[in-house]
Amino acid sequence: MRIVSGKYRARKLFAPEGKNTRPTSDRAREAVFNVLEAGFRKRGLSWPEISVLDVFAGTGALGLEALSRGAASLTAAEKDAAAAACFWKNADVFVKDGVPVRLFSDALTPPGAPKSVGLVFMDPPYAKGLVAPALKALCEQGWIDDKTLCVIETERGEKDVLPAGFEISDTRIYGKAAVMFAWIKETGR
Numbered sequence: 001m002r003i004v005s006g007k008y009r010a011r012k013l014f015a016p017e018g019k020n021t022r023p024t025s026d027r028a029r030e031a032v033f034n035v036l037e038a039g040f041r042k043r044g045l046s047w048p049e050i051s052v053l054d055v056f057a058g059t060g061a062l063g064l065e066a067l068s069r070g071a072a073s074l075t076a077a078e079k080d081a082a083a084a085a086c087f088w089k090n091a092d093v094f095v096k097d098g099v100p101v102r103l104f105s106d107a108l109t110p111p112g113a114p115k116s117v118g119l120v121f122m123d124p125p126y127a128k129g130l131v132a133p134a135l136k137a138l139c140e141q142g143w144i145d146d147k148t149l150c151v152i153e154t155e156r157g158e159k160d161v162l163p164a165g166f167e168i169s170d171t172r173i174y175g176k177a178a179v180m181f182a183w184i185k186e187t188g189r
Contacts, residue, residue, distance in 0.1 A: 006068030016082035028174035073100035126155035
């Protein structure tokens with residue numbers, strides 16, 4: 001597994017042993033970022049304007065890919081100690097380059113946000129019912145507002161994972177994974 005594009009392209013990403021962490025494949029990650037970049041161009045946005053939150057971050061592959069492409073900052077949430085250790089190992093080069101990278105532990109009890117982010121990646125363990133409670137908690141703590149795009153990976157076929165107040169603008173299927181692009185309904189997009 002590697003960073004697909006940007007300043008740190010081809011940089012190897014470390015993952016913990018075992019089956020507790022399921023990183024998004026390079027191919028699916030590249031496809032997701034192609035969709036994001038097309039949307040950014042349509043809205044007149046660029047990566048340096050975007051702060052990122054990577055929830056259930058695991059290795060940090062999604063958030064670090066965004067940083068490699070020029071995102072302004074990355075905050076991640078990862079509860080598993082082995083995955084968090086790999087996250088920091090993978091983020092080390094960014095930190096050394098002065099890129100703001102932070103990590104908190106639990107997506108279901110997040111700290112208050114200094115301000116909302118522009119982009120949330122969420123890749124929870126499949127079929128555990130974590131998407132809705134995590135999105136609610138992140139909204140309550142100020143991480144997500146009506147201008148935040150949420151990119152949520154679930155197992156293909158999972159239904160009704162979003163809490164009330166969110167709408168899906170696009171869904172893409174990559175093998176066993178479904179990736180939803182979602183917003184809060186009352187949006188100024």
